């Protein structure tokens with residue numbers, strides 16, 4: 001599976017999420033199971049879903065990986081209870097913050113990363129984390145992650161030094177930080 005290779009390449013070797021078919025994308029708190037929309041498992045179901053909704057997101061391998069990286073952020077958060085750490089709360093906010101469907105995004109905000117459409121990171125601290133994690137995990141960011149994210153530097157180093165990474169990946173991050 002493409003995603004497993006990507007996890008390995010990112011240095012995520014200690015944490016193995018489960019996958020199951022669900023109604024929609026998501027990771028039920030506090031599990032480490034990634035729900036993948038069931039219709040993605042069958043080409044004819046994809047066709048039906050596309051027919052009903054007119055628009056079909058997350059079907060191409062590129063889209064799938066984007067969602068998987070995002071959900072992996074939730075997995076890491078829950079597996080290591082990052083949301084209980086002071087440093088995490090300082091950077092992303094409180095997990096207790098209510099989840100509102102009607103959030104008012106600031107489209108030009110530089111405080112948040114943009115990954116999935118819809119300024120998703122601004123929705124909730126957990127989503128902010130998942131989106132930041134997804135950007136960090138995206139191939140091509142390796143090596144430039146620490147310079148390009150800019151003001152997100154401390155956030156990305158929180159990710160890059162976590163216990164879910166291989167020691168090799170962590171020493172790579174340390175080298176980048178000390179520059």
Ligand SMILES: [Zn+2]
Pocket residue numbers: 070071074126127130
């Ligand atoms: Zn999410």
